[in-house]
Amino acid sequence: MQTRTYTAKQSNTAKLTDELIAAGLVQGTRFYGTGYDSAANVTVVYVADDFTVEEEGICDATVAVHVPLTLAEAKHAKNSIIDLKTQTIISIGAPYDGHLFSMEYGDQLSYIALCLAVMASQVSYPIEVRDMVDVAYYLTDAPSYYTFFFTGLGYVQVVLAGGRAIKDQVNACTTIEQVNAIVDPR
DSSP: OEEEEEETOOOOHHHHHHHHHHTTOOBTTTEEEEEEETTTTEEEEEEOTTOOHHHHHHHHHHHHHOOSOOHHHHHHHHHHHHHHHHHHHHHHOEEETTEEEOOOHHHHHHHHHHHHHHHTTOOOSSEEEEOTTOOEEEEOSHHHHHHHHHHHHHHHHHHHHHHHHHHHHHHHOOSHHHHHHOOOOO
């Protein structure tokens, strides 16, 4: 086996492999795969020792026009990372009175159901809620529950709005370089 090395060439190895196969190289017989060393910014194509001049031409031409990501793919990837960070921030919990309370989706639904029960005067006080480390916290009346509830929902809305604002910046980009330059400061 030998390698064909392309310096200063970024690559998406899965996408490049598919492009080489589409160009006519048969994986597993004379073409074995691709690799990318990000530290050295080098793309490597693994080929058979008796790789022909014609196959070298196909390989060189395909690598030359290879674009690791389209603008749309770069935006999608960046937005996925922003969404993951948004979910992570929410999963850390909403701060309230020195405690962190879960605001995961299922917990939000439970808080909404409890809010409806509070509104309908169908609860007994104090209401016990548990924080992220399972410490009991007591809400003594409807106003204290409403403050707790709307503080938590407000926290989620602020986190979501922050993610949306960064995604709006990503979606406004016209180049991959602009997309790569956006940093999520949260």
